[in-house]
Amino acid sequence: MDKLNLMTSFIAVAEEGSFTAAANRLGKTKALISTHISQLEDLLKVRLLIRSTRSMQITSEGQSYYEQAKKILDDIVTLEAQLLHESQSLVGRLRISAPTTFGELVLMPCIAELTSANPELKIELLLNDRFVDLISEGFDVALRIGNLADSSLIARPAGFTRMFLCASPEFIEHYGEPESIHQLAELPCVFDTNYRHAGSWSFTQDQREVEVRPHITARVNSALAAANMARTGRVITYCPEFAVHAMLEKGELISLLPHEYKSQIPVNVIYPHRQHLSTRVTIFTQYFIDYWHRMTG
C-alpha cells in the first residue's frame, strides 16, 4: 500500500469536496478514490470524512490530517526539487585527487581559471602520489597520469603528455650529448618512482616499445624533484613535459635525443559512476579536458 498515494487521494477529495471530482483531478476512477479513503481511514483508525451517498463533510480529525498531510507532501516535493537543483548546480564542494607535480604545475592554473569563471564552485584539491581509493576516501574525481589498472571506475581520456629525456647544459659539457638511449645504462640518472615501471624507462622508437634500464644514482617520488635535480646537478632525467616545460624554455635543461624516440603517456580523468553524475563533476571534467587540449595543442 502506497501511503503517499492514499494521502494524495485524500487531499484531492478534501480540496475538491467530492470523490468524483478528486478522481478526475488525479486521472483515476472514483472507485479507486473510494478504496483509498477507506484504506487510509483503516490505516489511521480515524474517520476522516463523513459521507452519505451524495453529500460529504470532513471531520475535525480529517481537517487536521488534511493540513498536516498536505504540508508533508509539499515537503517531499520541495526536498526533491532542492536535491535536483543541488546536484545540477555548481554550488557545493568538489573533492579532487591528483599526483603532486601534475597538480602543482598543471591543475592549479586550470582550477584558478575555472573558479574565477564560476565563483560559487568550491574546490578541494588533494595532491598525493600514493595510490588513492576514490570511493573510500570520498573523492568526486581524480586525475591519473599513465596507464590505468582495471577498476570499476569510469575513465575519461583527456589526452597525452610527452616524455622528455633531459639534462643540464653542465651535464652535456661534462659527458657530451648521448647518441642513443642505450647509453643511459652507463650515464648517471635520477629516477621518478611515480613512473610505472620499477627501474626501467620505456621509449617508442620506430613505432616499437623499447625498454632501457638506466644507471640510477638517485630515486625520488616526484617528477619535479627529479627535474630540479637534473637542472642543478649532473644527472639525466626522464620526465613528463609539464614537469620540465619551463626549464626547457629557459635553457636550464636540454632535451636529449629529440629525434631518436617519441613517447607519450595518457592523462585520464577518473570518477566513480556514470549514472546521475553531479554537474560539478561533468563541468570540471570537460573544463579540464578543454584546458589540457589548449595547453598541449
Added chain:
Amino acid sequence: MDKLNLMTSFIAVAEEGSFTAAANRLGKTKALISTHISQLEDLLKVRLLIRSTRSMQITSEGQSYYEQAKKILDDIVTLEAQLLHESQSLVGRLRISAPTTFGELVLMPCIAELTSANPELKIELLLNDRFVDLISEGFDVALRIGNLADSSLIARPAGFTRMFLCASPEFIEHYGEPESIHQLAELPCVFDTNYRHAGSWSFTQDQREVEVRPHITARVNSALAAANMARTGRVITYCPEFAVHAMLEKGELISLLPHEYKSQIPVNVIYPHRQHLSTRVTIFTQYFIDYWHRMTG
C-alpha cells in the same frame, strides 16, 4: 512504486552503512534494498550512494537527502500518532443536537454531570425541534424521541419515555375526571406538534394501539409549553414523562386514566458511522444511556 518504502530503505542503508545490514534491519532481502536504492536514485536523478561491490560511501547529496527524508518520515509517524491520540481522547468538541424540551429538562443535567467528570470535554449542544441533518450540519451525535425514519445513520436505543395524559386540578374540578380516552374527542386539549402524528394521539390499551383524535384548542411545538398550558389553564395534554414529571410531583398536574392505557415512545442516540468512531461520541453515548436508565429506573 511506494516512495516511502524507498526512503525507508535508503535511511536504513545510510544508518547501517551496508545494504545487507539494512536488509536485516527491515526484514527484507539485500536484493530488494539494492533495487530500492536504484529506483530512488532514478527517481531523484541524483546519486545517493557511491558503492563498489564491497564498500560504500554516501554522497554529499545523499547525506542531505538522508537528513531531510528522515525528518519527513518522522513527521508522518508524529502526525499519525497525534491523530490517533486526538480521536481517542476526550479533548475536542462534541456537537450534539436534541429536541428542545428534552434537551432543557433531561440532557442538560446529564451533560452537567459528564463535563464535571471530564473537564477537558467541550460540549456544544444545539436544541431544535425541526428536522436536523446530522451530516450536513456537522453534528457528531443527536438525540431523537419517537420512532425513527429509515436512514443511513446508526441508532443506539437508550430506552423509552412514558407518555402521560394530564390536566390541572382546576380542570378536574370543572370538567370532572374523564372515564375513557375516547372522551378526549370532546374535551379541550393542547397538542404538541413535535408529536409524530398530526392531530391524533396514540395509546396502548390491552396491548393494542388505539388512535384518538382529541378536540384541539391549541397547538404548540413544545412539550413543555403544552404542559405549562395544561398546568395553568383548563386543557388536557399528552406529554412525555420528562416534560411533566416535576409538575406531577408537585400536584400541579394530575395524571388521568393511569390504569386505562400504557404508552411509551423510544429514545435513541443517533450518529453517522460505526467505523472509527471518535471516543468522544462513544463516551457520551454510553454516559447518556447509563444516565437515562438511572433516571427512568
Added chain:
DNA sequence: TCTTATTGTTAAATAATACTGAACAATGAG
C-alpha cells in the same frame, strides 16, 4: 599469493497489490 567468505547486482519467477469497469443503492434536483 591464493583461498574464502561476504558484498552488491542481476534475472527470472512468484506473490501481492493497484486499478479498472460495471452493477448497485442512495439521494438531491427538477
Added chain:
DNA sequence: CTCATTGTTCAGTATTATTTAACAATAAGA
C-alpha cells in the same frame, strides 16, 4: 415522482513488489 449523479462493491486484469538463486567483485585470512 423521475432521473441523473453520487459513493460503494465486486470480480477481473494489469502492474508492481519481493524473493530466490546465480553472479562478479573484493577484503580478509592463510
